[in-house]
Amino acid sequence: MSKLPGFIDTSKKKKRAAPKGFKGSESDLESLCEQYLEILGICYLHIPAPLLRALFASQTIPIWIKREVKKYIAHWPDLIMFKSGRYLAVELKTATGRATKGQRDRIRDMEGHIARDFETFKSLVDEWRKGGTIES
Numbered sequence: 001m002s003k004l005p006g007f008i009d010t011s012k013k014k015k016r017a018a019p020k021g022f023k024g025s026e027s028d029l030e031s032l033c034e035q036y037l038e039i040l041g042i043c044y045l046h047i048p049a050p051l052l053r054a055l056f057a058s059q060t061i062p063i064w065i066k067r068e069v070k071k072y073i074a075h076w077p078d079l080i081m082f083k084s085g086r087y088l089a090v091e092l093k094t095a096t097g098r099a100t101k102g103q104r105d106r107i108r109d110m111e112g113h114i115a116r117d118f119e120t121f122k123s124l125v126d127e128w129r130k131g132g133t134i135e136s
Contacts, residue, residue: 021095021116029092030078033121037081042125044081047073075102077112081125088128090115 022029027049037044052073056066077089089112091103099107099114107114115121 021093021097022118023095026078026092026094026097029094029118029121032118033079033090033092033115036118036122036125037079040125040129042081042083042129044079046079047076075100075106077103077107077110081128083129086128086131088124089113090121090124092116092121 077091079090081088089110091099091107091114093114093116113124
């Protein structure tokens with residue numbers, strides 16, 4: 001086939017690799033991780049997104065309460081696990097999800113981690129349960 005003026009041969013372009021990580025929604029990943037923690041009997045804190053959406057969408061809750069809630073819970077990791085006076089903070093993101101600057105700062109301050117799939121989350125939890133040091 002002869003090339004026409006202005007023709008771009010796309011067959012030779014390098015294709016970008018698909019992002020690695022969880023392919024479902026972030027709430028699906030959260031649910032999977034919570035189930036794992038419940039099976040292990042690990043105490044954890046998670047504020048569900050639907051609860052927050054309902055709170056902020058409500059017309060009956062005064063704005064000052066909404067501001068206070070937002071001030072205290074903004075940028076906290078999705079899951080914070082507790083055991084024997086220790087904690088593990090993990091922000092869950094899908095393959096294409098991006099942490100905000102506030103989330104990245106909070107994770108750094110808490111020496112937490114970002115997990116983009118269940119396997120990463122599981123390995124973080126398993127290492128933490130053993131009492132090992134988890135590298136960022």
